[in-house]
Amino acid sequence: MAILEIEKLTTDYGPVRAVDDVTLAVEQGSITAVLGANGAGKTTLLRTISGLERPTEGRVLLDGEDLLGVRVEDIVRRGLAHVPEGRGVIAELTTEENLRLGGLWRGAETAALGDIYELFPPLRERRSELAASLSGGERQMLSIGRALMATPRVLLLDEPSLGLAPIVTAQIMQLISTFAGERGLAVLLVEQNARSALSIADRGVVLNVGRVVADGPAGELAADEDLQTAYLGF
Amino acid sequence: MTKFIDLTLNGISTGAIYAVVALALVLIWRATRIVNFAQGAMLMITTFIASSVIDSSGSYWLGFAVALASGLVLGAVVERVLIRRVEGGPPLNAVIVALGLLILLEAVAGMIWGNTPRSFPPAFSIQGYDIGGTRVLFAPNDTFIVLVVIGVALALTVLFRWTSIGLKMRAAAFRPEVARMLGVRVGRMLTLGWALAALVGSLAGVLVAPSIFVGPNQFDPILVFGFTAAVLGGLDSFAGAAVGGILLGLALSYVSGYEGSSLVTLAALVILVAVLMIRPGGLFSSTQERRV
Secondary structure, eight states: OEEEEEEEEEEEETTEEEEEEEEEEEETTOEEEEEOOTTSSHHHHHHHHTTSSOOSEEEEEETTEEOTTOOHHHHGGGTEEEEOSSOOSOTTSBHHHHHHHHHGGGTOOHHHHHHHHHHOHHHHHTTTSBGGGSOHHHHHHHHHHHHHTTOOSEEEEEOTTTTOOHHHHHHHHHHHHHHHHHHOOEEEEEESOHHHHHHHOSEEEEEETTEEEEEEEHHHHHHOHHHIIIIIOO | OHHHHHHHHHHHHHHHHHHHHHHHHHHHHHHHSOOOTTHHHHHHHHHHHHHHHHHHHOOHHHHHHHHHHHHHHHHHHHHHHTGGGTTTSOHHHHHHHHHHHHHHHHHHHHHHHOSSOBOOOOSSOOSOOEETTEEOSOOHHHHHHHHHHHHHHHHHHHHHHHSHHHHHHHHHHHOHHHHHHTTOOHHHHHHHHHHHHHHHHHHHHHHHHHHHOBOTTTTHHHHHHHHHHHHHHOTTOHHHHHHHHHHHHHHHHHIIIIIOGGGHHHHHHHHHHHHHHHOTTOTTOOSOOOOO
16 A cells, blocks of 8 residues: 555745645555656655645645644654755764764664664765765765664655766665665655666656656656656656 | 962963853854854843842852753743744844843843842852962862863763764754754754753853952953853864863963953954954864854
């Protein structure tokens, strides 16, 4: 069954409608890619789901429970973690402090840190360095690792490939795919890089000016040339 | 030579008080990224409260405890009621609110307690130690003040660097939105930061009160000196604030002893401007310039 359901969600920034009547569902252990050009409303969609923006209409259900009105800091306690776009790491803290922060609310201890270092060995080497000194790929690992410290059931990922070399992007995508498969994590992956996102996704949703213009199995979207030239810029 | 030793000892004990004020400013800076210019007025209020309690109960330590407790409450209330509305906005807004609060508190204190400065008892004897037949300018009360500074600087360093609460407070100060997404109750952390800073401030108030008397405007220079000490040590470091306070105390003591006491405030401002021009990150910091 779908662990995350989004129903007729609409979010406005003043007179601008950033997300317009979006409905989608994410199954447990699956990856749904949300694709679209800059300004298509992808980031706003994620921010609305995790409570950072208030929707004008519609609802977000996690395990059948409405998240509307739940405070941002409580949403992670319900099992939903959000890896924000770009520099989500706190540059002034060390790598390890960033990681610990992700698990503090549930009293996560050293064992949890070990798991994350296992997944991302470069982070172990740089554990006591300031996050400001990390490379783009390491920062992305840190953001994802920090979200995993919360042991979420749903993971929202905003542009994990942003600013990364193709080979690093491929590694990150591979890891995301592993989490979904092995840990039963439901992933909502927002990407401008449609090709690499569709390569690991089960399902794809294409947004254009806030509206869903395509929704289907990832393989079908990847094969649809008209869609690609119109919205994805292949 | 005796004069030099006396000036040095006097510099250490007054510097220790600047250090406590500097610690309060650094604490608020680290917890909320705001420089609290109302700190001087807030500690003036809590010192007046202590003075009233001591007068009516006759117990110094009861007044001391009440000052700290009222500091804790005052800090939390100020954050919740006033600062909460300007947090996350341009830094200048918070500065202006703090300055407004300074003027308000000084006026209110004048209405309640009058504008004539009153005396305030020290915690311990201010009779200087007798060393080899000569009295030096350093008394048991000064020892107490220096120990308090060291204790507070250590406690705050441990709190911020080694505890979960400290980590959450730093995260909340640096990146409030990210901290909330990670489950940190940011509002609570900011209130806690202000409450703790006001507690440290109220401690500075009762420590300095015996040497300057208690009056509505009596603590203004202390804030200037405390701010200079904090900048000297780098606004981000508790140890830096403690050392900066002592260094400033020494410098001002020499200026006062060798050149005349009327130059002290001017000297403090010269040091402040010089540090901001030459090493804006403070004497001990390796980081770059910052916004205030």
